[in-house]
Amino acid sequence: MTSNTRVVVIGAGLAGVRLARRLGELGMSAVLVGEEEHTPYNRVLLAEVLAGRYAPEVIALPTPERLTRGRVVRIDRAERQVHLADGAVIAYDTLVLATGSNPVLPPLRGLFTPADRHELPEGVHAFRTMDDCLGLSKAVRQDTRAVVIGGGLLGVSAARALAERGAQVVLAQQGERLMERQLDPSASRLVLRHLKDLGVEVHTETRVRGVRCADGSDGTDGTDSAVRSVRSVRSVEMADGYALDADLVVLACGVHPRVGLAQDAGLAVHKGVIVDDELRTSDPHIRAIGDCAQHDGQVYGLAAPALEQAEALAELLARTAPAEGATGYRGTRALTRLTLASGTPLDLAAFGEHTALPGDDVIQLTDATRGTYRKVVVRDDRLVGGVLVGELGTVGALARAWEGAEPLPADGAPLLHLLTNDGGS
Numbered sequence: 001m002t003s004n005t006r007v008v009v010i011g012a013g014l015a016g017v018r019l020a021r022r023l024g025e026l027g028m029s030a031v032l033v034g035e036e037e038h039t040p041y042n043r044v045l046l047a048e049v050l051a052g053r054y055a056p057e058v059i060a061l062p063t064p065e066r067l068t069r070g071r072v073v074r075i076d077r078a079e080r081q082v083h084l085a086d087g088a089v090i091a092y093d094t095l096v097l098a099t100g101s102n103p104v105l106p107p108l109r110g111l112f113t114p115a116d117r118h119e120l121p122e123g124v125h126a127f128r129t130m131d132d133c134l135g136l137s138k139a140v141r142q143d144t145r146a147v148v149i150g151g152g153l154l155g156v157s158a159a160r161a162l163a164e165r166g167a168q169v170v171l172a173q174q175g176e177r178l179m180e181r182q183l184d185p186s187a188s189r190l191v192l193r194h195l196k197d198l199g200v201e202v203h204t205e206t207r208v209r210g211v212r213c214a215d216g217s218d219g220t221d222g223t224d225s226a227v228r229s230v231r232s233v234r235s236v237e238m239a240d241g242y243a244l245d246a247d248l249v250v251l252a253c254g255v256h257p258r259v260g261l262a263q264d265a266g267l268a269v270h271k272g273v274i275v276d277d278e279l280r281t282s283d284p285h286i287r288a289i290g291d292c293a294q295h296d297g298q299v300y301g302l303a304a305p306a307l308e309q310a311e312a313l314a315e316l317l318a319r320t321a322p323a324e325g326a327t328g329y330r331g332t333r334a335l336t337r338l339t340l341a342s343g344t345p346l347d348l349a350a351f352g353e354h355t356a357l358p359g360d361d362v363i364q365l366t367d368a369t370r371g372t373y374r375k376v377v378v379r380d381d382r383l384v385g386g387v388l389v390g391e392l393g394t395v396g397a398l399a400r401a402w403e404g405a406e407p408l409p410a411d412g413a414p415l416l417h418l419l420t421n422d423g424g425s
Contacts, residue, residue, distance in 0.1 A: 007317060008033065008082060008090055010072050010261070011098030012040040015290030015306040019096060020064040022314035031066045031090060033082070038130045039063055044303050046133045047157035051164040056130060075265040077283055094285055094317060097262060097273055098310075101255035101291040101301060103128040106149065109210030109237070121213045122232035124249045127158050139248055142166035146248040147236045149208050151178045153338060155252035156191060160346060162250070163198040170201045170244055172208050172236070182336045182350045183387055186366070190373055190389045194346050207239040211249060257292045257299055272299040277328035279313045289313055296331055305332035333403050337395070349395045352385025352402050353377060360384075381407045 007023060009016045012034025020032045034040060038056070045059040070084040081091050103126040105111065111120065120126075125136050136158075140146065144167040148159040151173025159171045171178075177188040178195075195202055213231040235243045257272035268274040268282035272294030279287045279295070290306035293299070300306070312329040335351040354377055356362045361378040372390030376383055376398065383402045388395055401408070 006093045007031070007096065008092040008094075009096040009098055010082065011100055011290065011292075012036065012067065013043060013098060013100045013290065013306075014061070014303055015100075015310045016040075016096070016098035017061045017064060018307050018310035019098065019289065019314055020066070021062060022311060023317065024064070026314060026318040028314075028318055029066065030064070030096075031068055032064045033068045033070060033072055033084070033090070035069075035071045036129060036131070037069065040067075041130055043128075046127070046130065047161045049130075050127075050133050050136055050158065051161035052137075056134070072261060075261055075286075077265055077286070080285060092285070094287065096313065097281070097286065097288040097292055098290045098306075099258040099261060099292045101128075102258050103251060103255055104253040105251060106208070106253050108208060110212055111210070113231075121211065123247060124211060124233050124251065126251050127154060128255065136162075136248070136250065137165075140165045140167050143168055144247045145245050146170070146250065147172060147244050147246045148250045148252055149236070150252035150254065151175065151180075151202070151204065152252065152254060153179055153182060153336070154254070155250075156195065157338065158250045158252050159195060159200050160198060162248075163195070163200050167248070169199070170203065170246075171195065172206050172238070172244075173202070173204045174207050176205050178202070178204070183348070183389075184354050184375065186364070186375070187348065187350070187373055187387045187389045190371055191346070191348065193371065208236055209239045210237045211235070211246075212237060212243070255291070255301060257294070257301075259292055262288070262292070270294055277330060278316055279309060279329055287313055287317075295329065298331065300332060300334055302334050302336060305334050308332050335395075335399050337392075339392070347392045348387075348389045349392055349399075350385075350387045351399055352383075353379075354385040354387045378408065383408060 007030040009020055009030055009032045012032050016032055017040045020030045023030045040061040040063060042059045042061060048054045049056055070086055070088060072082050073085050074083040081089050083089055126132050140162055146162045146167040146169045148155050148171045151171055155171060156178055159169050163169045177185060178191050179188055192202055211233050212235045214234055233246055233249050236246050236249060237243050259269045259273055262273045263269050273281055273288040273292050275281055275288050275293050275295050279289055281288050289309040291301050309329055316328060335349060337349045339347050356377050363376050365374045370390060374388050376386040386398055
């Protein structure tokens with residue numbers, strides 16, 4: 001089967017769906033190719049599905065009219081065609097890669113057998129897709145022993161959701177504190193307290209060495225397919241030799257851009273697919289947006305930049321002639337925000353540089369009773385970053401002040417007002 005369209009978008013996540021929808025509003029047609037069988041959904045809210053707060057259909061995205069389900073296996077740049085696993089061929093004038101990212105699977109002993117390096121043992125789950133989420137939801141029970149490996153944003157979300165479902169959760173983090181990429185030490189301590197209040201046992205500065213399965217395999221044997229098919233996790237082995245009993249293991253060790261198609265097609269790739277200010281790759285007929293794209297050396301891996309890139313690209317593709325003064329996409333000042341509303345709420349936000357340099361001014365407000373924390377960093381009379389945990393009523397106003405990068409009044413009163421006024425979100 002061969003079909004023709006002007007724009008083909010590979011990837012039905014937040015970025016791909018937003019691009020297709022925006023192009024439709026601008027009078028352009030686009031074919032969206034999605035690999036997952038599920039209706040496109042908001043991946044950011046998967047933890048709320050796992051916690052039982054939302055049904056899967058609640059986080060569904062508006063389905064574009066021209067959605068093709070299938071897995072793209074090859075890009076033919078010479079013929080400007082994409083080839084799907086089922087043999088279908090779709091021609092394009094402009095191709096957009098919105099392939100997202102894949103979970104990092106750590107090199108743990110026993111995770112895979114020599115004969116099968118793709119099939120995880122029963123009970124071991126990544127936490128990236130709706131299938132991952134539904135698999136975890138089906139497996140978790142009251143008092144299920146769950147080990148979450150990774151204490152970043154994803155690991156904290158997964159541990160919290162499993163605890164809300166009644167699991168006995170242990171979180172193992174190799175770094176010295178939780179969410180160390182996003183939060184400062186004070187904010188990390190509040191997140192730690194939140195998890196402990198839910199009954200989560202947290203181990204930081206600890207390394208996981210391997211998983212042990214029911215057949216006793218540690219990954220050095222067990223090549224018989226019948227044995228592999230029943231391998232199920234029983235414990236997690238730490239580097240110091242201590243073993244944690246486990247019915248479930250969640251791998252939350254980060255993600256990496258999904259760039260295999262781009263590499264196979266000969267596009268320029270570093271961390272992600274390299275794009276310019278018009279989100280154009282090294283092939284002028286191929287663009288890239290979202291988690292797979294690297295712009296000005298930066299791979300964001302966050303929802304807000306992906307949506308901004310989709311909006312910018314839609315405007316670029318819809319223009320029949322260059323707009324006067326148009327600059328394309330110039331990067332995103334990304335704000336990380338996590339709101340988990342089920343059970344005991346957890347709200348946090350971080351933006352910019354929250355680690356002060358010599359000469360910076362720092363303002364902190366802490367309420368230990370309410371478990372809230374607000375901190376901003378000012379450099380050369382400009383707000384350069386901040387961290388908030390707990391009530392986020394003021395985050396909108398602070399983020400706008402940061403994004404505007406305008407000098408703050410010398411008396412500091414407006415900044416203090418921003419920190420304390422909860423009507424700014």
